[in-house]
Amino acid sequence: xxxxxxxxxxxxxxxxxxxxxxxxxxxxxxxxxxxxxxxxxxxxxxxxxxxxxxxxxxxxxxxxxxxxxxxxxxxxxxxxxxxxxxxxxxxxxxxxxxxxxxxxxxxxxxxxxxxxxxxxxxxxxxxxxxxxxxxxxxxxxxxxxxxxxxxxxxxxxxxxxxxxxxxxxxxxxxxxxxxxxxxxxxxxxxxxxxxxxxxxxxxxxxxxxxxxxxxxxxxxxxxxxxxxxxxxxxxxxxxxxxxxxxxxxxxxxxxxxxxxxxxxxxxxxxxxxxxxxxxxxxxxxxxxxxxxxxxxxxxxxxxxxxxxxxxxxxxxxxxxxxxxxxxxxxxxxxxxxxxxxxxxxxxxxxxxxxxxxxxxxxxxxxxxxxxxxxxxxxxxxxxxxxxxxxxxxxxxxxxxxxxxxxxxxxxxxxxxxxxxxxxxxxxxxxxxxxxxxxxxxxxxx
Amino acid sequence: xxxxxxxxxxxxxxxxxxxxxxxxxxxxxxxxxxxxxxxxxxxxxxxxxxxxxxxxxxxxxxxxxxxxxxxxxxxxxxxxxxxxxxxxxxxxxxxxxxxxxxxxxxxxxxxxxxxxxxxxxxxxxxxxxxxxxxxxxxxxxxxxxxxxxxxxxxxxxxxxxxxxxxxxxxxxxxxxxxxxxxxxxxxxxxxxxxxxxxxxxxxxxxxxxxxxxxxxxxxxxxxxxxxxxxxxxxxxxxxxxxxxxxxxxxxxxxxxxxxxxxxxxxxxxxxxxxxxxxxxxxxxxxxxxxxxxxxxxxxxxxxxxxxxxxxxxxxxxxxxxxxxxxxxxxxxxxxxxxxxxxxxxxxxxxxxxxxxxxxxxxxxxxxxxxxxxxxxxxxxxxxxxxxxxxxxxxxxxxxxxxxxxxxxxxxxxxxxxxxxxxxxxxxxxxxxxxxxxxxxxxxxx
Numbered sequence: 001x002x003x004x005x006x007x008x009x010x011x012x013x014x015x016x017x018x019x020x021x022x023x024x025x026x027x028x029x030x031x032x033x034x035x036x037x038x039x040x041x042x043x044x045x046x047x048x049x050x051x052x053x054x055x056x057x058x059x060x061x062x063x064x065x066x067x068x069x070x071x072x073x074x075x076x077x078x079x080x081x082x083x084x085x086x087x088x089x090x091x092x093x094x095x096x097x098x099x100x101x102x103x104x105x106x107x108x109x110x111x112x113x114x115x116x117x118x119x120x121x122x123x124x125x126x127x128x129x130x131x132x133x134x135x136x137x138x139x140x141x142x143x144x145x146x147x148x149x150x151x152x153x154x155x156x157x158x159x160x161x162x163x164x165x166x167x168x169x170x171x172x173x174x175x176x177x178x179x180x181x182x183x184x185x186x187x188x189x190x191x192x193x194x195x196x197x198x199x200x201x202x203x204x205x206x207x208x209x210x211x212x213x214x215x216x217x218x219x220x221x222x223x224x225x226x227x228x229x230x231x232x233x234x235x236x237x238x239x240x241x242x243x244x245x246x247x248x249x250x251x252x253x254x255x256x257x258x259x260x261x262x263x264x265x266x267x268x269x270x271x272x273x274x275x276x277x278x279x280x281x282x283x284x285x286x287x288x289x290x291x292x293x294x295x296x297x298x299x300x301x302x303x304x305x306x307x308x309x310x311x312x313x314x315x316x317x318x319x320x321x322x323x324x325x326x327x328x329x330x331x332x333x334x335x336x337x338x339x340x341x342x343x344x345x346x347x348x349x350x351x352x353x354x355x356x357x358x359x360x361x362x363x364x365x366x367x368x369x370x371x372x373x374x375x376x377x378x379x380x381x382x383x384x385x386x387x388x389x390x391x392x393x394x395x396x397x398x399x400x401x402x403x404x405x406x407x408x409x410x411x412x413x414x415x416x417x418x419x420x421x422x423x424x425x426x427x428x429x430x431x432x433x434x435x436x437x438x439x440x441x442x443x444x445x
Numbered sequence: 446x447x448x449x450x451x452x453x454x455x456x457x458x459x460x461x462x463x464x465x466x467x468x469x470x471x472x473x474x475x476x477x478x479x480x481x482x483x484x485x486x487x488x489x490x491x492x493x494x495x496x497x498x499x500x501x502x503x504x505x506x507x508x509x510x511x512x513x514x515x516x517x518x519x520x521x522x523x524x525x526x527x528x529x530x531x532x533x534x535x536x537x538x539x540x541x542x543x544x545x546x547x548x549x550x551x552x553x554x555x556x557x558x559x560x561x562x563x564x565x566x567x568x569x570x571x572x573x574x575x576x577x578x579x580x581x582x583x584x585x586x587x588x589x590x591x592x593x594x595x596x597x598x599x600x601x602x603x604x605x606x607x608x609x610x611x612x613x614x615x616x617x618x619x620x621x622x623x624x625x626x627x628x629x630x631x632x633x634x635x636x637x638x639x640x641x642x643x644x645x646x647x648x649x650x651x652x653x654x655x656x657x658x659x660x661x662x663x664x665x666x667x668x669x670x671x672x673x674x675x676x677x678x679x680x681x682x683x684x685x686x687x688x689x690x691x692x693x694x695x696x697x698x699x700x701x702x703x704x705x706x707x708x709x710x711x712x713x714x715x716x717x718x719x720x721x722x723x724x725x726x727x728x729x730x731x732x733x734x735x736x737x738x739x740x741x742x743x744x745x746x747x748x749x750x751x752x753x754x755x756x757x758x759x760x761x762x763x764x765x766x767x768x769x770x771x772x773x774x775x776x777x778x779x780x781x782x783x784x785x786x787x788x789x790x791x792x793x794x795x796x797x798x799x800x801x802x803x804x805x806x807x808x809x810x811x812x813x814x815x816x817x818x819x820x821x822x823x824x825x826x827x828x829x830x831x832x833x834x835x836x837x838x839x840x841x842x843x844x845x846x847x848x849x850x851x852x853x854x855x856x857x858x859x860x861x862x863x864x865x866x867x868x869x870x871x872x873x874x875x876x877x878x879x880x881x882x883x884x885x886x887x888x889x890x
Contacts, residue, residue: 016731021734028746067538143469161753285461
């Protein structure tokens with residue numbers, strides 16, 4: 001009865017059904033969903049171009065044996081610290097696990113060590129990257145057509161995408177020199193409410209925000225929390241880059257300053273652990289009242305959504321991240337000392353290089369992040385995807401046109417440079433190429 | 446400025462904000478979302494009870510060293526078969542990867558070897574378990590309020606949950622002795638269309654469906670495909686259990702019989718690879734036309750959604766499953782010979798044990814799956830969550846009340862027995878306990 005040669009794909013193709021795009025979910029018709037695909041395609045077409053586009057961590061210290069070592073470290077922890085039998089250790093890695101994760105306790109310890117955040121492990125849900133954490137929160141918060149989210153413009157495309165998938169409109173808030181413009185936030189909030197919107201939260205990345213790279217001051221963090229309290233607003237704090245900082249002092253996260261559970265904290269180990277584990281998390285200690293189960297943690301509601309989305313974050317991936325945490329005293333800051341030095345050095349190098357090459361060019365400026373992966377260059381000519389394709393083809397250099405982070409409504413004279421994956425030599429060569437493009441496009445004096 | 450002792454959680458708790466359940470997404474108010482949590486809580490309260498409830502694979506052969514071996518096997522494949530440098534191998538495991546997955550080619554090979562399905566690797570999206578695959582497809586297919594999905598009743602709770610998250614109503618189709626009742630399917634489809642519904646697809650598990658355990662005959666598979674063709678209906682085929690079959694012959698999957706791209710195939714390595722890797726996939730070779738990008742594969746649209754949901758399936762987890770495939774000639778059937786024997790032996794053992802203990806009891810019957818993890822027992826008394834709690838407490842035995850798979854609209858005299866994790870001794874003891882419960886509840890003659 002069974003014959004592996006039975007199917008004949010060439011015949012099947014002849015009169016196969018097709019679906020019309022308009023019968024699919026509206027998110028698929030939105031240009032934001034295609035930004036990354038399009039940019040990856042251009043990058044893939046020019047593999048030898050020097051890329052200031054990839055927002056990936058530095059890979060110079062990668063070694064596959066680390067993965068084995070981290071797994072062994074985590075298993076030793078299960079046996080030694082938690083007293084598990086060999087069968088229980090195997091079960092923890094092989095089987096389905098708790099929906100909220102098997103490393104929630106280690107995550108909470110790392111938050112205390114690295115961020116001064118005292119999080120109850122019960123309020124932590126370990127997710128498939130920070131991206132799943134965003135979707136869980138936005139899905140939970142979207143109850144009806146009036147609901148909306150505030151977010152800075154420009155913003156991380158993953159936030160835009162998750163909101164599209166959750167059918168939750170995003171209302172833009174202006175970004176100032178040091179991040180979210182709080183006056184504009186107040187104005188937008190009032191405006192939205194006057195229009196009948198229910199604003200469920202404001203998304204914000206206080207540290208080295210993607211794409212602009214700047215950070216909110218301590219004073220603005222306190223002001224933002226006061227504003228949230230006064231206006232009864234929830235804040236979604238995304239902290240993917242905060243630890244990649246070699247400065248001796250940095251302001252505490254919003255969550256560390258939060259006294260009233262105003263902040264849902266979105267964490268990521270993509271930049272500090274490894275992207276290939278896809279481990280992130282959300283801290284949601286807010287109470288949810290009036291439901292079937294009485295008063296429960298928002299984390300438990302998010303966990304229910306997760307159980308129907310991915311069931312668990314892969315225990316194997318959690319084990320690798322857990323092992324990396326254990327190997328460094330639960331401090332991802334400690335685990336990333338070398339990488340943070342690389343990022344700082346690269347950031348300085350790119351800024352110095354821009355000054356030397358383009359410092360004299362009228363209308364060419366760049367901002368001054370003190371850490372993270374990104375900085376933004378403003379130029380007096382149009383930066384679109386055609387220019388990117390031209391730059392890749394003609395000059396062998398890649399960057400990200402900023403309009404992608406504005407839903408194409410602005411940013412048409414800006415480009416984002418990512419400094420995270422490059423070496424000094426490649427930066428020098430890349431900036432030569434970028435400068436050639438810029439000078440070629442500058443208006444003649 | 447930075448002080449890790451600064452936050453004071455006890456103070457924060459005093460006047461913390463809370464959210465009202467009615468302001469959250471409607472799915473969170475649905476009992477289906479809580480079924481698994483509730484059942485897990487009962488199981489957690491009675492850890493010494495013998496569990497016929499857990500739908501987890503057999504763990505008697507687990508060994509943590511296998512994970513290391515599979516990772517090494519996959520890396521050897523990247524080096525040897527694909528000629529990657531050591532840096533490229535590390536990058537493949539550590540970094541973000543292609544959204545559609547790094548083992549799509551191996552998955553396609555395994556489909557050819559194990560199922561006789563000739564799938565273009567470009568039509569494969571590797572997902573975080575089959576659960577994410579379900580959500581991707583339902584999210585894509587839900588474009589408006591008229592849209593609905595047909596699915597058998599009873600059905601897998603993960604399907605119900607994914608549909609709730611996608612705001613897609615599920616219209617139930619009767620389940621007959623051997624699975625989906627095709628006459629009822631036709632009737633329901635016509636009924637739904639007459640009521641103005643746009644039926645996007647019908648979900649079906651032809652092999653050993655959870656929870657009923659039975660399989661569609663070859664004749665019914667062909668009839669279902671003909672019906673789909675005649676009615677212009679898409680089929681979502683879930684095949685989580687098909688390979689766990691020691692019978693010499695089994696009917697081909699719908700996908701293997703599909704000539705017109707009527708079938709979107711949902712695959713899982715949870716039962717055959719390991720649940721802790723959380724690797725599943727979807728095969729979606731359908732064309733989507735009329736969109737921004739011209740004619741594209743449905744797989745590419747699903748990949749766009751995935752890029753905003755989980756970004757990638759963890760490459761580390763894919764590497765472990767890829768290694769297991771490579772170690773067994775890309776055949777998960779070959780990799781699971783021992784486990785399939787265990788399941789078959791357990792299924793026979795449970796059926797024999799039920800006959801010996803309850804064969805004479807009026808009104809007590811059970812169905813006759815030929816493979817998979819589950820069978821269903823019908824009894825002449827009410828089976829609800831209170832009975833389960835009583836059974837756990839008083840008799841030390843766990844099962845799953847079937848009403849959970851009917852959205853509590855039916856199944857109140859049925860229980861699901863899962864046979865996958867037990868040993869013969871535990872089955873004997875567990876059936877003694879179950880029989881004690883059943884005889885205690887039977888009406889006096």
